[in-house]
Structures are given as structure tokens and as C-alpha cells.
Amino acid sequence: HRHLLGMANLLPHEIEQLLDLAEAEVEVSRRRDKKKSVLKGRTQINLFFEASTRTQASFELAGKRLGADVMNMSVANSSVKKGETLLDTAMTLNAMRPDVLIVRHHAAGAVALLAQKVGCSVINAGDGAHEHPTQALLDALTIRRHKGRIARLTVAICGDVLHSRVARSNILLLNALGARVRVVAPSTLLPAGIRQMGVEVFRDMREGLKDADVVMMLRLQRERMAGSFVPSVREYFHYFGLDAEKLSHARPDALVMHPGPMNRGVEISSEVADGPQSVIEEQVEMGVAVRMAVIQALLPGLGSNL
Numbered sequence: 001h002r003h004l005l006g007m008a009n010l011l012p013h014e015i016e017q018l019l020d021l022a023e024a025e026v027e028v029s030r031r032r033d034k035k036k037s038v039l040k041g042r043t044q045i046n047l048f049f050e051a052s053t054r055t056q057a058s059f060e061l062a063g064k065r066l067g068a069d070v071m072n073m074s075v076a077n078s079s080v081k082k083g084e085t086l087l088d089t090a091m092t093l094n095a096m097r098p099d100v101l102i103v104r105h106h107a108a109g110a111v112a113l114l115a116q117k118v119g120c121s122v123i124n125a126g127d128g129a130h131e132h133p134t135q136a137l138l139d140a141l142t143i144r145r146h147k148g149r150i151a152r153l154t155v156a157i158c159g160d161v162l163h164s165r166v167a168r169s170n171i172l173l174l175n176a177l178g179a180r181v182r183v184v185a186p187s188t189l190l191p192a193g194i195r196q197m198g199v200e201v202f203r204d205m206r207e208g209l210k211d212a213d214v215v216m217m218l219r220l221q222r223e224r225m226a227g228s229f230v231p232s233v234r235e236y237f238h239y240f241g242l243d244a245e246k247l248s249h250a251r252p253d254a255l256v257m258h259p260g261p262m263n264r265g266v267e268i269s270s271e272v273a274d275g276p277q278s279v280i281e282e283q284v285e286m287g288v289a290v291r292m293a294v295i296q297a298l299l300p301g302l303g304s305n306l
């Protein structure tokens with residue numbers, strides 16, 4: 001079975017192919033009748049051990065628009081609460097013969113482990129601070145639709161890179177397609193060895209944003225900071241929050257992106273989040289199209305392959 005566990009496993013032409021497939025699904029998603037039947041008779045299970053609004057909702061809609069039966073496993077009300085393990089939970093659902101499992105888990109590597117055990121395709125919907133591949137694909141689709149390409153664009157990824165699976169997947173994808181990737185963050189929120197991922201590192205927003213084509217903000221993940229350094233919100237916004245003045249250092253046509261959920265007034269001001277350069281809502285729309293493309297690409301017998 002084919003899985004999508006991370007961007008690390010994909011070649012540039014495979015990424016481009018997924019983006020092309022997703023582009024076609026954007027048109028489907030804008031029709032009055034959004035329903036296709038390619039996944040008629042197939043079963044998709046969404047298994048989310050961590051909270052989600054965008055990813056879970058868009059995977060559910062993607063599966064339904066393709067004609068699949070989609071089941072959302074409610075982990076909060078499941079036997080996980082009685083102590084059942086991740087693998088036992090997954091094997092129980094696997095016994096019901098799904099065709100695809102969509103999994104989010106708080107531990108890096110948990111989704112890959114599960115993929116080795118089950119008898120169906122698995123898509124990583126976010127595993128700890130490791131990867132969130134469909135987020136990187138929807139971000140790339142959004143950028144490509146506005147800029148026409150990814151190659152040679154300067155993309156500044158700003159904020160809590162340390163805890164961000166979104167940043168990791170985006171760095172891998174953007175580098176694979178030939179973008180110039182910068183990260184802008186305080187040292188305390190950068191992983192050791194980040195330069196080895198092929199990025200330029202800045203600790204000052206105005207320098208890091210200078211002439212950028214895309215400004216990608218990250219959520220300050222305070223829930224992952226227990227016991228370690230937790231910056232004061234006011235100080236963080238002052239130095240690293242995106243406001244109109246800091247944004248003015250990027251190119252005038254720079255896109256402002258955020259994967260959501262946003263902390264308004266922490267990493268981004270409302271003025272910028274809701275402003276003319278923001279494509280944040282469009283990112284959400286692209287999420288459905290990208291997930292439709294990925295599910296179809298992974299499932300055998302649908303005529304499109306990765």
C-alpha cells in the first residue's frame with residue numbers, strides 16, 4: 001500500500017504531479033455539484049489523536065466529495081480513554097477493512113509506525129513536530145496559483161520553527177522545488193542543525209523579510225513548551241509578530257500565509273491577517289483540493305499514481 005508520510009520521501013516531479021492533480025480539483029470544489037464518484041464503495045477513516053479544525057474537516061470533505069464513505073473516529077469518546085494503545089486502536093479499525101486511514105498523532109514517527117502494521121494506505125495528518133505533508137502541499141498550491149511557480153521565490157518562514165511540523169514539511173517541499181528558504185526566529189525557537197536543512201537563518205524580522213515573495217507565519221505552540229522557555233506574548237509580538245510595518249520590508253506583492261489556527265496579536269496582527277496580502281482563507285480552500293488529490297493518488301486502481 002502507498003502512504004504519504006512526509007515530504008522527505010517525495011521527488012520534485014511527484015510533488016508537481018500532486019499539485020497538478022490538486023489544481024484540477026479546485027475547479028471541482030467550485031462547482032455547484034461538488035460530488036464525484038471515483039471513491040464509491042471505498043472507506044476512509046479519520047483518526048485524530050490531536051485537536052484539528054482545518055485538517056480533519058478538509059479530509060472529511062475531500063473523501064465525501066470523491067464519493068467515499070468517511071468515518072471520523074472520535075478519539076475523545078473512544079476506548080483510547082480506557083487505555084487502548086495507538087497500535088491496538090489502529091489494528092481494530094484496520095480489521096474493518098478501510099481503504100485509507102488519515103492519522104494525526106502527538107508523537108513524531110507514530111504515523112509511520114502505524115503504516116507498517118495496517119493493510120491500507122495511510123496519510124500523515126501531522127505527527128508531533130515531524131511532518132504535516134498535506135499542509136506543505138496546500139501551501140505550495142496557494143503560492144503557485146499566485147506566483148505561477150515556486151522556483152527562485154524567496155520564502156520567509158517565521159516564528160516557532162522548533163515545534164513546527166508545518167515548517168519542516170514546507171522547508172523540504174520548497175527546497176525540492178527550488179525556492180530560496182529563510183527561517184526567521186529567536187534562537188530559542190530554532191532546532192539545532194536547522195541550517196543543514198538548506199535554509200538561511202535570521203533572528204531579525206526586518207532583515208529576514210527583506211524582499212521576500214512569501215511571508216509564512218507559524219503559530220507560537222505554547223502547549224508544546226511545558227517546562228521550557230515560554231516567551232512573554234507582548235515581547236514576542238514586539239520582536240516577531242507580523243504587523244504592517246514589518247511586512248513593509250517584504251516585496252509589495254508578498255503573500256502573507258498562516259497554516260492556522262492563528263493567535264491574533266501573538267504571531268500576527270489582525271490588520272495583516274485580514275489585509276489585502278493575506279491568502280490565509282485561500283490556503284484553507286486549497287486544503288480540500290490537495291487532500292482530494294492525495295487520496296486519489298494513493299489509492300490503487302483510480303488511474304492516477306504518485
Ligand code: CP
Binds near residue numbers: 051053054055260
Ligand atoms: N493547519 C492545521 O493543521 O490546522 P488544524 O490543526 O486546525 O488541522
